[in-house]
Amino acid sequence: MDDIDSEIIRSLVRNSRITLSQMSKEINVPDATISNRLKKLEKSVIKQYTLLVDPDEMGLKVTAIIIIQTESEKHENVKNELSKLEEVSEVYSVSGEYDILIKVWAHSIEELNEIMNSKVRSVDGVEDLTEMIVMERVKEGVIPPI
Incomplete structure (x- = not known):
């Protein structure tokens, strides 16, 4: 390039x-x-042309960052299953105490709770997780600097 x-x-x-x-x-x-x-x-270089929407205007009032510990032999399954959830916009395999980081969008805290309990925690291989609610989106981008 x-x-x-x-x-x-x-x-x-x-x-x-x-x-x-x-x-x-x-x-x-x-x-x-x-x-x-x-x-x-x-x-x-260009993987896809896409649309960037305003989450607030779409009614997505709650954003959460979740870090997840997995059973090591089920790590692949966990990241693949989390990638299939439409509420999950990003999935990263990371180093450190936790194994996976995901970003989840929801319309309300109640909906986030439902997503966490019925979808994320139910993925085979999820051992432990920590949820962090985003209080303010200061900067959000779709690509790294060029």
């Missing part, structure tokens, strides 16, 4: 609906170059 590719990515991060013509003017590179590079980036 060179500087032009990075500029294309930055442009898409700022506005994923930008036209090739607009991007061409913004980056000062011909449309054809943008088009060719974008096709290459879509095969390697």
Whole structure:
């Protein structure tokens, strides 16, 4: 990835609906170059085009970060099963005292409690967990810095 590719990515991060013509003017590179590079980036760097919504406007008032200890032989099962839950937006395998970190969205504390008890704790291999309720979203991003 060179500087032009990075500029294309930055442009898409700022506005994923930008036209090739607009991007061409913004980056000062011909449309054809943008088009060719974008096709290459879509095969390697760009995994998917998606939508970023405002959780509050969607009624998702509660966000929780949960750290989970797993039975070591069931670690793979736990991370795979947690990845299937629609309320779970992120799953990370981590080092340290805990094995997995997940981010969960809910409409209320009661719904979060239901998700935790009926879905997360019921996954075979979950040994222990600690829930942290997010009090304020200070910065949330979808990609690392380019």
